[in-house]
Amino acid sequence: MFADPTCVNVERAISDVRAGRPVLVQAGGDMVLAIAVEGLDQRMADALADVTDGCARLLLTSARLRYLGLDRTAPGSVPMPVIDLDRLGHLALRINGRIDAPVGPVSYLDEAALELAQLSLVLPAMLAIPLAPPCTALQNLLSVPAEEVHAYRRRRIEHLRIVSRAPVPLDGAYETEFVVFRGGEGLRDQVAILVKAPNPAGAVDVRIHSACLTGDLFGSLKCECGDQLRHTVKQMAEGEGGILLYLDQEGRGNGIGNKMQSQGYDTYDADEALGFEADHRSFDFAAVMLRQLGVETVRVLTNNPSKIAALREAGLAVVSERRVLGRPTAENVRYLASKRDRAGHKIDFDLLAVHAPLND
Ligand SMILES: Nc1nc2c(ncn2[C@@H]2O[C@H](COP(=O)(O)OP(=O)(O)OP(=O)(O)O)[C@@H](O)[C@H]2O)c(=O)[nH]1
Numbered sequence: 001m002f003a004d005p006t007c008v009n010v011e012r013a014i015s016d017v018r019a020g021r022p023v024l025v026q027a028g029g030d031m032v033l034a035i036a037v038e039g040l041d042q043r044m045a046d047a048l049a050d051v052t053d054g055c056a057r058l059l060l061t062s063a064r065l066r067y068l069g070l071d072r073t074a075p076g077s078v079p080m081p082v083i084d085l086d087r088l089g090h091l092a093l094r095i096n097g098r099i100d101a102p103v104g105p106v107s108y109l110d111e112a113a114l115e116l117a118q119l120s121l122v123l124p125a126m127l128a129i130p131l132a133p134p135c136t137a138l139q140n141l142l143s144v145p146a147e148e149v150h151a152y153r154r155r156r157i158e159h160l161r162i163v164s165r166a167p168v169p170l171d172g173a174y175e176t177e178f179v180v181f182r183g184g185e186g187l188r189d190q191v192a193i194l195v196k197a198p199n200p201a202g203a204v205d206v207r208i209h210s211a212c213l214t215g216d217l218f219g220s221l222k223c224e225c226g227d228q229l230r231h232t233v234k235q236m237a238e239g240e241g242g243i244l245l246y247l248d249q250e251g252r253g254n255g256i257g258n259k260m261q262s263q264g265y266d267t268y269d270a271d272e273a274l275g276f277e278a279d280h281r282s283f284d285f286a287a288v289m290l291r292q293l294g295v296e297t298v299r300v301l302t303n304n305p306s307k308i309a310a311l312r313e314a315g316l317a318v319v320s321e322r323r324v325l326g327r328p329t330a331e332n333v334r335y336l337a338s339k340r341d342r343a344g345h346k347i348d349f350d351l352l353a354v355h356a357p358l359n360d
């Protein structure tokens, strides 16, 4: 009845985690109740207190543990004998948080719980309560095998497929077609914009662009995304055409809610404070989209070496790369410098100033 039954429970679990409901993560005979910390309220904390037996643990990513002052490269768990919302908030969410107890390792189940948080686009901090099955008080909760959570991203990629396509003439790029893909991670729609019907048998100009509501749509001065987006389409229209993949990866894949929490700080420090690794976007499904469009050889338009590496890793031939420049503004200069210094993006400030594409 279902195309891939192993994805069904994970997708239901994603929905429950986003709604602030607990889910059961299980493997073999072991089970933990997992719930996102960001949605916990006193009523839920009281309900959970009835099943904890004092052995609840707070699961935190290595990024958050580093922010709390530990030298960590792996996630960890902090004992939580009493479900104290204030302490949870302090450890998991607050800017002035500091670690207050020994940090233990995480189990296979815990890792799946943290992965569920990331798939659900909530802050990656989970409360985990080990349970001894059968647990009759929790019969209504969704139960998901840890193995299915771990395999989810890979499995979902196999289901990416084109669901619709139509010509959409753009201002300055008349011959343009939008091709919509569905079935991938989180069932979110991903869009390929084909400018001037490029011949897929040759080398095709390709830009992979992660969504940025603030920059792409509203022209935020804090980043260069809107400039890059419009400049690329214009260049493709004036040249031999190309493909722009517009990926639903708002906030470097952390979601718009988490991105807004990070405004005002260094962009990577802010993500680490919230528990996100510097940039954990994956671009493997972009390669699958290109392949479904018949493309095997690409000229990539980006400053981001990870995008090039991801396409090569997926087996596409990257024959050249070109920088994509935006306007430097007083508001984005720190953001651009961070991308250059912290993430190795190839951004040359002198060139930025010279090109200033939208001031043409
Ligand atoms: N987490 C977070 N994400 C941000 C912030 N500002 C912009 N972004 C996101 O950063 C991403 C930028 O993605 P891309 O346009 O693909 O660019 P890139 O990875 O910088 O690489 P290029 O191809 O060189 O442009 C988008 O998803 C934006 O929403 C921020 O302050 N915090």
Ligand SMILES: [Zn+2]
Residues within 6 Å of the ligand: 212, 214, 215, 216, 223, 224, 225, 226
């Ligand atoms: Zn942006």
